[in-house]
Structure formats: C-alpha cells, structure tokens
Amino acid sequence: MKKIYLLTPGPTTVPDAARAAEGQPIIHHRTTEFEDIFKRVSEDLKIVFKTQNPVLTLAASGTGAMEGAVANTLSAGDKALVVQGGKFGARWSEICEAYGVEAVNIDVEWGDIAEPGVVKEHLDKDPDIKAVFTTLCETSTGTLFPTKDYGEIIRERPNTIFVVDAISGLGACDMETDAWGVDICVAGSQKGLMIPPGLAFASVSEKAWKLAETSTLHKYYFNFKKARKSLEEKGQTPYTPAVSLIVGLGKALEMIKAEGMDNVLKRHALLAEATRAGVKALGLELFSKSPANAVTAVKAPEGVDGGEIKKTLDKKYGIKVAGGQAHLKGKIFRIAHLGFIATFDVITGMSALELTLKDLGYPVELGKGLCAAEEVLSRA
Amino acid sequence: MKKIYLLTPGPTTVPDAARAAEGQPIIHHRTTEFEDIFKRVSEDLKIVFKTQNPVLTLAASGTGAMEGAVANTLSAGDKALVVQGGKFGARWSEICEAYGVEAVNIDVEWGDIAEPGVVKEHLDKDPDIKAVFTTLCETSTGTLFPTKDYGEIIRERPNTIFVVDAISGLGACDMETDAWGVDICVAGSQKGLMIPPGLAFASVSEKAWKLAETSTLHKYYFNFKKARKSLEEKGQTPYTPAVSLIVGLGKALEMIKAEGMDNVLKRHALLAEATRAGVKALGLELFSKSPANAVTAVKAPEGVDGGEIKKTLDKKYGIKVAGGQAHLKGKIFRIAHLGFIATFDVITGMSALELTLKDLGYPVELGKGLCAAEEVLSRA
Numbered sequence: 001m002k003k004i005y006l007l008t009p010g011p012t013t014v015p016d017a018a019r020a021a022e023g024q025p026i027i028h029h030r031t032t033e034f035e036d037i038f039k040r041v042s043e044d045l046k047i048v049f050k051t052q053n054p055v056l057t058l059a060a061s062g063t064g065a066m067e068g069a070v071a072n073t074l075s076a077g078d079k080a081l082v083v084q085g086g087k088f089g090a091r092w093s094e095i096c097e098a099y100g101v102e103a104v105n106i107d108v109e110w111g112d113i114a115e116p117g118v119v120k121e122h123l124d125k126d127p128d129i130k131a132v133f134t135t136l137c138e139t140s141t142g143t144l145f146p147t148k149d150y151g152e153i154i155r156e157r158p159n160t161i162f163v164v165d166a167i168s169g170l171g172a173c174d175m176e177t178d179a180w181g182v183d184i185c186v187a188g189s190q191k192g193l194m195i196p197p198g199l200a201f202a203s204v205s206e207k208a209w210k211l212a213e214t215s216t217l218h219k220y221y222f223n224f225k226k227a228r229k230s231l232e233e234k235g236q237t238p239y240t241p242a243v244s245l246i247v248g249l250g251k252a253l254e255m256i257k258a259e260g261m262d263n264v265l266k267r268h269a270l271l272a273e274a275t276r277a278g279v280k281a282l283g284l285e286l287f288s289k290s291p292a293n294a295v296t297a298v299k300a301p302e303g304v305d306g307g308e309i310k311k312t313l314d315k316k317y318g319i320k321v322a323g324g325q326a327h328l329k330g331k332i333f334r335i336a337h338l339g340f341i342a343t344f345d346v347i348t349g350m351s352a353l354e355l356t357l358k359d360l361g362y363p364v365e366l367g368k369g370l371c372a373a374e375e376v377l378s379r380a
Numbered sequence: 381m382k383k384i385y386l387l388t389p390g391p392t393t394v395p396d397a398a399r400a401a402e403g404q405p406i407i408h409h410r411t412t413e414f415e416d417i418f419k420r421v422s423e424d425l426k427i428v429f430k431t432q433n434p435v436l437t438l439a440a441s442g443t444g445a446m447e448g449a450v451a452n453t454l455s456a457g458d459k460a461l462v463v464q465g466g467k468f469g470a471r472w473s474e475i476c477e478a479y480g481v482e483a484v485n486i487d488v489e490w491g492d493i494a495e496p497g498v499v500k501e502h503l504d505k506d507p508d509i510k511a512v513f514t515t516l517c518e519t520s521t522g523t524l525f526p527t528k529d530y531g532e533i534i535r536e537r538p539n540t541i542f543v544v545d546a547i548s549g550l551g552a553c554d555m556e557t558d559a560w561g562v563d564i565c566v567a568g569s570q571k572g573l574m575i576p577p578g579l580a581f582a583s584v585s586e587k588a589w590k591l592a593e594t595s596t597l598h599k600y601y602f603n604f605k606k607a608r609k610s611l612e613e614k615g616q617t618p619y620t621p622a623v624s625l626i627v628g629l630g631k632a633l634e635m636i637k638a639e640g641m642d643n644v645l646k647r648h649a650l651l652a653e654a655t656r657a658g659v660k661a662l663g664l665e666l667f668s669k670s671p672a673n674a675v676t677a678v679k680a681p682e683g684v685d686g687g688e689i690k691k692t693l694d695k696k697y698g699i700k701v702a703g704g705q706a707h708l709k710g711k712i713f714r715i716a717h718l719g720f721i722a723t724f725d726v727i728t729g730m731s732a733l734e735l736t737l738k739d740l741g742y743p744v745e746l747g748k749g750l751c752a753a754e755e756v757l758s759r760a
Contacts, residue, residue: 004405011406011623022624023403025384026391026576028700059578061439061620064601071598098600190620196406198439198578198622218451218598220478221444240441240570242578242622243391244402320408 002318007349009139009168009295009322011190011197012339014248015255018195022248029243035235037250042231044253047261048170048193049185051177051203056227058200059242062167062188065200067095068222069163069184073131073208075216076100080131081122083114083145086138087325088165096133099217104129110328111141111288111297116149123157130211131161137169140325142297142334143288144173148180155181161208167191171256172268172294172338183208189245191294192264194252194339198245204228267380268293271337271346274376278350279335281372282357282364287332295322295336304360306333312359317352343377382698387729389519389548389675389702391570391577392719394628395635398575402628409623415615417630422611424633427641428550428573429565431557431583436607438580439622442547442568445580447475448602449543449564453511453588455596456480460511461502463494463525466518467705468545476513479597484509490708491521491668491677496529503537510591511541517549520705522677522714523668524553528560535561541588547571551636552648552674552718563588569625571674572644574632574719578625584608647760648673651717651726654756658730659715661752662737662744667712675702675716684740686713692739697732723757 006013014022027033038057045055058064070092074080078101082092085108096103104122106114123129132154136147147164154162161183166175170185171192177185182205189199204212204224212225226238256264272293276286279298287297300306306323307330313319324332335349350369357364386393394402407413418437425435438444450472454460458481462472465488476483484502486494503509512534516527527544534542541563546555550565551572557565562585569579584592584604592605606618636644652673656666659678667677680686686703687710693699704712715729730749737744 006406006408008408010620011408014406014624019403019405023399025399026386026394026570028386028388028391029577030702031700059439059441060444060601061622063619064440064444067601095600098603099598188620190406190623196622196624197409197620198625218479220475221440221447221602223478239443240390240568240577242441242576242625243570244394244576244625245578245622320411322410 004318004320005345005348006320007336007345008320009191009334009336009338010188012194012336012341014196015194015252015340017255018248018251021251022244024247026243029241034243038241038246039235041246041250041253044257045201048256049177049203050175050179051185053178053203053205054228054231055201055203056224056231057237057241057246058222058227059198059239060200061197062186062200063091064222065186065202066091066165068202068219068224069186070095070099070101071217071219071222072224073161073211073215074099074101075214078102078130079104079126079128080133081106081119081129083108083119083134085112085114085141085143086110086135087140088138088167089135092133092165111143113143113145113290116146116153119150120153123153123160129160131163133163134165136164136166136175137173137292137294139168139295140328141288142292142295144169144290144292147182148176151180151182161211168294168338169292171264173292174265177203189249192339193249195245195249198242199249268337270376270380271341272296274346274373275335275337275349277376278369278373279353282354282369294338295334297332297334299332300330301362304362306330308360309333309356312356313352316359317355319349319352343380346373346377384698384700385725385728386700387716387725388700389571389714389716389718390568392574392716392721394576395574395632395720397635398628398631401631402624404627406623409621414623418621418626419615421626421630421633424637425581428636429557429583430555430559431565433558433583433585434608434611435581435583436604436611437617437621437626438602438607439578439619440580441577442566442580443471444602445566445582446471446545448582448599448604449566450475450479450481451597451599451602452604453541453591453595454479454481455594458482458510459484459506459508460513461486461499461509463488463499463514465492465494465521465523466490466515467520468518468547469515472513472545491523493523493525493670496526496533499530500533503533503540509540511543513543514545516544516546516555517553517672517674519548519675520708521668522672522675524549524670524672527562528556531560531562541591548674548718549672551644553672554645557583569629572719573629575625575629578622579629648717650756650760651721652676654726654753655715655717655729657756658749658753659733662734662749674718675714677712677714679712680710681742684742686710688740689713689736692736693732696739697735699729699732723760726753726757
C-alpha cells in the first residue's frame, strides 16, 4: 500500500469537489447551461488575476496562450524585450523567433532575477521595443521576478506592452495584473487553479487590444479578438471549449472565492516559508536568490545527486517532486507548495525529505526540518 | 425528474468507464507512468485512423489540429484547394486566409458533395496546388464526402498533399487514412472517440512530412515536427498534455478495441440507417444528398420551425439535438448517432421526435417512425 503525494509544480492535486464536477455527464457547449457556467468562470477568474480586463479561456496548455500573446500583438520584424533566467523565460524567446519577432534577451543566471534598472536601460536605449515578456515565477528555478517593479517602468511607455507568464505563479504569488500595469497576463489550469492541464488563460488590457489592431502575425485558433467577441457577446468560445475542465474550474474558483484570494496568497506564503525554513534547518541551501511562493528549488547537498533525491522520494515514499532541468539536472530538486496544498502536505514532504536524505547517507538529524517547518506553520 | 439524452454531434456522451478514468487523481506527465499511457494511446489511435503513420495528440480542440495541418506544411503565397459545402469546410478557407495561403474554393451547395471529377479538373488546371483540404463528414449538413475517391486523384500527384478534417466523422464513418492516401487526417476527442472536448489529433504521412520541410509559416504550439520527436523519442508531448483527457481516452480506446473497429463502424451504419428510415417513415425529408453515419440532418417539415423542434425536444423531453447553422437556422435539425450510442438511444430519439412533432401540430402517426427504425435495428 503506497499513498501518492503530488508536490510537483503542475499538475497539482485536483480537489475532490473539482474532480467530481469534471466527472459529471458532459453537457453540450452551445447551451445557456454552459454559457452560464462559462460567464461565471470568466468573471471569477478576474478575482484571481486581480483585473478588470476580460480573461480569455483557451483549450490549450499555457504555452498556447503565450503564443497567442505574441501572435495577437506583434508583427514580423518587431522588436521585443525578453527577460530570461530559466526554461520558461527562454520560451518567450523561442516563440518570438518562431514568429519572426526580434527578441532582445536579458539573460540572467538561472536562479537570479533581472534588476528593474536593466529593463529600464534597455527600453531607454531602444524605444522601438513593442513588448516586454517576463515570467512571474520561473518554475525551473523557483524564482520570483519583480513584476511590480517592471510594470512601473513599462506602464509609462505608451508604445510598449508588458506581458507576464504567470502560469506557475498565479494563485500562489501575488499578481496584481491591473495595479502593476500588466497588459497580458497568461496562466494555465494545472497550477494554482487546481484543475488538470488543458486550459490556458490570458487577460488583455486596453493597451494590448490597441496594439492588437496593428498586429499582422498569423493567428487563427489563438485569435484573442475572436475569443473576446465570443465571450462578451454570447458567453461562448469561438471553437469547442474543453467543457469538463471548465466545469471543474467553476468548482475550483468557488473554493478560491470561499477562502478569499488574499487568504489563498497568505496560505501559500506561509507554506513556502515553512518549506524554506525546513530545508535550511537540514543544512540545505535554497537555489534561488529570490524564492517564489509556488515552488522551492533546493540545491542537492555535496555528494548527493538531486536525481537520486527525487527518485527515492518517489519510489520509496510516494512523494512526487520535480528535478532540475537542463544544466541543473541532478543539481537541484524542487518541492512545490502550490494549489490545493495545506499544512500537513508540507509536513509530509519535509518528513519524506529527511528520511530520503538519511537513506542517501547525508548526515541528517531526523525531525530538525520538521520542527523548523512546524514552527513557521504554527503562526497560521 | 428529467433524464437528459445527448444526441448532439459532439460533445457526445462519455462512457462511465472513461469518466471514471478521467476522474482519477491526476498524475504527473513527466513520468514513465504517463509515458506508458501516452504511448499506448498513440498506438491505439492508429487502429481508429487506420494508419501506420504517427498520430499526434495536441491539447486543443479539433480546430487547433486543422490550423496545424496548414501551418506545418504550407508557406505564405502557396495555393490550396478547399472543398467546402458547410461550416467546417469553410473553416479550411478561413485558416488558409489567416495564414496568407491562397485558397481556391470548390463551393458546393450545403448538403451536397463535390464530384471527384471537379477536384481532378482543378488539380489538372492548376499544378501549383500544394494541398487539398476536405471534410470527411460535414457536421453542419450531415454530409459524407467521397474521401476515398478524392484520395485516388490526389495520391498520384507527388507535390500535392491530401488533408481531411475527420473531426466529426472518425469512428462513425469509414476512414481509411493510409488506404485512401490521406496525408493528414485531423480528429477531435469529443465525437467518435467519446471523450470530453480538449484533445485534437493529426496523423501525418511521409509525403506530408516531406512538404513540412519546406514550410515557412509560423508555428510553435502546434509544431508537428516537435510533437513527433517528443512522442517517438520519449513518449511525451512538447508542452504539458491534457493528462486527464488522455487517461480517459485510454479507456475509450480499450472499449473501441474490445468491440473491434469494424464493428464500431457497422454499429454506426446501422444506427444511422435506422434513424433515416424512422424520419422518412414520419414523412420527413433528409437534408443531405449524401447522408453520413455520424449525424442525420432532417428538414423541418412545412410550417414547423426547426428551432422549435430542437427546443421542444430539449425542454420537454430532455433530448439534446443540434439545430441548423447559418442560413439553415430553423430549416433543419440534426440528430447524432455518434460515439457511445446504441439501439435504444435511436429508439429514444425517435420516440421523442414523434411526440415533439405531435406537440407542434404536425400530423404524425405515433409509432410509425419507431416501427421503421426498429425494423432496421432488428437486423443487428
């Protein structure tokens, strides 16, 4: 008998109530029954995004909405600034390249952030930059980027939009779409929104809609204008929506509203802090210089392979965590505290980590990480 | 107490076993557990498609794979031939237009088909045509197009690929992808595959892969080459897959294999024939000149509004059917017999139709449609 615990940064555990909602007999989408659900979901998403802008829902994974953000606003030959310090920041560059958009990259070391001043310098130097693409929480390194500070710099520039990949951050890290001047905020269903993967979201500001008027890049399935029209005029999507996931999302959003968005964020902050305190008490080091509240990246200690930690946690204890990607393979492991996660998930993860480290011969004082984590959690 | 019966041409009823599979706790996709499922699903799809080519699975609705078929094979300024006689045929033209591909349209009256000779004429006249886009079953009119005959004409031409939208037809109408020389066959999850919407599929032939080498249209999320590489090398998808739908699909494909693909098609043929016999016995006329086995389009009788038929079936009897689209609004209604559908679903639909027609003042001899349908069904 092995119980499985999902502590990965997406997919995250789907609450029973949402799973039950998804599993109801499928309904037809061209009905008022579906429209009522979809309109409510689209409104409730605004609470999570902290925006008054329309939030579009696409049947795709998050990358689809990232592609849409590029294809709907830019034209071939346009210049964009990309802040990249990990696998997902790099995805913005890849998409720009695939579309013939010139990406000016601010490359920061993985685990680090770009100082807002560096973004400002680039924009001052190059007024042709039409869009700045960044990441709220870089999942590959567990790093929170200073989105608010970037927003202050970009919002003053009438010809530059600010686009944020908040896929793994939304619902865990504070994301004030409107207050921070974020023109397009992209998200996915399988992270803080607690639903299986298959839905992508994008909130779009007036400034971005205006830029969209001039965009000549090819788009069809991810046409934001069509999606907005369909949503606003009919409570519909232009193409068949992922009905069961949207029904499940309705339930997950009810849970978020019942808890209160600010409480959701406070919960994540506390769970993240407890996790960080626990791993530090075990003598481990955090990988990120700016740790996010969605996922904690931990350096594998000297002489222990990060891949082995991940594998032992999984095979022996049923705890799923993520390893390191690209050049960080074997060097770090990543414990998520994201979505449908509470006190005893952190405790469980910490206990399993202690046992795993002991198994792998790392000198660990059993209970030390647990104590430190519990100390933080007791403040709840 | 009202029981709901879904007789719409997608979404179709999801079998309990598939719903239960979807509703299991979510698993992480970067695991051998998921890879095993995904590889098996990808192989099993070949049985449904009747192909040896790789079948790609995308997190999107069917339209996403249609867009992919255009974006991965063509370049701006290329010429394509589109056979269109309904809403979904027209979608090929729209996608071509959105991508700067010149669509040469063969426009046939809705409900009719294009004779293969017409396709041949166009190709003879215009050897620059790089792709022919058609529809297996045009859902908006319930029409089966002669895919096999088109294939015979196109397969001889080394520089022209044959692309078929089989979204609503696959699993109900015979579709011999390889035998008929179909280079890209596109499908969706919510029709004959009996799963909620959110997955799109495309099988891709060597001829199409070769053309893909020269394609310069922009693509990222729907990049077929990346999807193939990821599938073949790792049993993975390049971007997060719609895990729960794929798990459900695994179960639905098991059901299809247990029944046997040819039996699945025979079942659909019989249910469709019974439906046609029933509506004709009631004095109603079929709309299509070439009725498909996925959905039957029926002309609303003189003096009765098709929209009222649809509405009464729904509101009074809990039977969901589709109405007419575009200029056919109010003129036809469409009863699907597609996916997880058996004898008594047709009987139920027929009974409800008789009761509805009586309610609306159409002179109906109760039981006449039922008798005719049952007569056909008794041959099973």
